[in-house]
Amino acid sequence: MPATLKDIAQALGLSLATVSKALADSPEISPETKEKVWAMAQALHYHPNLVARGLRSRRSRTIGVIVDNVSSEFGSLVVAGIQDELLRCGYQMLLISAEKRPEQEKAGLAMLLERAVDGLILADTWHHSVETLPSEVTERNVPVVFVNRRVSIVGVDFVGPDDYYGAYLATEHLIGHGHRRIAHIAGPSGWQATDDRIRGYQCALKDYGLVYDPDLIIHGDWDLPSGYAAAKQLLSRDEPPTAIFVGNDVMAAGVLDAARECGLSLPHDLAIVGYDDREIACFLRPALTTVELPMYDMGLTAAMLLIDRLVRSRAEPVAVAVRGRLVYRASCGSHSLQDEGYAYRRWQARGGHTRSQKGYSGPVPIVEPSLNALQ
């Protein structure tokens, strides 16, 4: 049985309240008494019981996190970002992986509330009801931050990627390499990411005076075979593109398969830029130039927003778009090929995925963050 306040109080002949206040460094306790209490706490290896403290103070300093899938590259990175920021601020994380099951999502939410979490981060989830939060969470008024899934619930914060910006970067990069006929293999329609990336692509074309040919956009389903099929179709045309901006890295892998099958030499005959900066991008040959989807930073930002609400009790909701950078590898031709085998080592050296604390400095309400920044 670990030491409690009572043990310290008895050992020193003081009252419980005095010890409690001394440990909290309250001004109404004399310096000498504080010293004695601190010394005794040290001697008895006292550690506060956060359960009891949470019961009394009604603040548990734990945050509930529901993520769609911890074991995915995206989910785990969001979690890593959240945890780093929470730990820095003395909070801890109760984690639930919903595994795309709405009922587990709902049950998990209830369990987190029963554990009296101070706040909630819902990452890439919340499939069952987009319109409303359960009454339990609203009436307890625990703050909520949504990550990567825009919802139309009033009063909650949102953190998402700036896909518009990222797609602009990718397309601009291809244009800068002299390409004039650039195709885009997009995600399935109906996705925010698909739309934003198409818009960024179109905007870059326009800004550099290239004509936008709707036939150069083909929709895939984010999966490898769809990228393969789309590339096959593009490359079999009379006037095939010289470059393809692919909506994600997995489809880009399919594009590489198709290009290889067509006997094309990459990146000379065809330049490719992916999206996401998945780990696989370093292992494809040629290694894939791609736009980073800043999942770690998004998690970090979500935690910052939540703690901002908790400690500064900010009221007005904000929406933040986090930007990823373009990661240069061999699939665009700008890099020398000789050291591309070392791409993974470099990827790891910079901490695997980004660990920089960029993209967010204080909560600023942004409605359409990418537009004003780009134009």
Place this chain on the structure above:
Amino acid sequence: MPATLKDIAQALGLSLATVSKALADSPEISPETKEKVWAMAQALHYHPNLVARGLRSRRSRTIGVIVDNVSSEFGSLVVAGIQDELLRCGYQMLLISAEKRPEQEKAGLAMLLERAVDGLILADTWHHSVETLPSEVTERNVPVVFVNRRVSIVGVDFVGPDDYYGAYLATEHLIGHGHRRIAHIAGPSGWQATDDRIRGYQCALKDYGLVYDPDLIIHGDWDLPSGYAAAKQLLSRDEPPTAIFVGNDVMAAGVLDAARECGLSLPHDLAIVGYDDREIACFLRPALTTVELPMYDMGLTAAMLLIDRLVRSRAEPVAVAVRGRLVYRASCGSHSLQDEGYAYRRWQARGGHTRSQKGYSGPVPIVEPSLNALQ
């Protein structure tokens, strides 16, 4: 403010104790009263305050998990396995990612204990003191399970992979394809995994009557360039191997680079088996036949062992070795190449990584689990 037991009691004119016992379905409450209490609890949206319950009952039904790195493929899979089993048993998970920082590991452990976790799972971590657990955890006697990092602490459970078995599987598979000269690119010496995989490789050679040539083992450092260099060396010999069992998938990617550079046609000129079944194995060309490192199952098993201790208060420690299976892809030649682009889709279809509840049925003390099973 959410409803409490007192609210229910007042609404029904009952005492607090009666309501508490009714909700716990205690036999000393009449069925009629129980019905009324349950109905009222439903009506008032009552949810128990687990913080208060934890304070009183001294059991929080939360498990502390410290993992080396959540954002790695391994770490996130362990976490997923742990969370699935914990959730099934009504437990929740406080997660800390130590990021290879011993001080964060130590601080995190202290924080978890302050939160009165019922048990601890230490996955791939515990770098600072292998010999002893801190006195706080022993004197509170919270059970501990170590995952993937064997420690010489008495009385704690251990879950690890059966690398000996996996390496045997891989080598046996190459032998079955007719290869007689099989090299092994091992991990750095000093690793348990390196030794076990070498021993499995040697054992398979012996069982099938092949001579073991020490020159055919080259040590790498788990990283891509080291696999590349090792393969270059092996392939430049007078009598190069016709197959290589590579100690992990990342080095195997380097082997593929080297083979491509030597103008070899895979898998005809050189067959390759990797280890880990990382996601990248599906994206390499040819897609990599590899042995699964069952991280998800290891996490699942760790949680099972912990809960077994908690609810059945098992005393004697056990060590469990979990086996992964051999995943057949193209790099060994047994598969038709035409559909290898769909490997990722199949990989996802079976749930990404393994989600089967295999490898463990009740805690059985195993000292050297692979030996007796294989022989």
Place this chain on the structure above:
DNA sequence: CTCCTTCCCGAAAACGTTTAAGTAAATATT
């Protein structure tokens, strides 16, 4: 009619903490 069970239920303590309110002595103010 009394005694003893059995069945339900209530009173109260306990878990470890925080905090509002109270108190006695010391010091400052008029």
Place this chain on the structure above:
DNA sequence: AATATTTACTTAAACGTTTTCGGGAAGGAG
């Protein structure tokens, strides 16, 4: 010198449960 304020501490209530103990009522046995 009387009063007001400050200082440093204590008492006690509260947070929402669980659980031990006790007690009243009903019913059966003697």
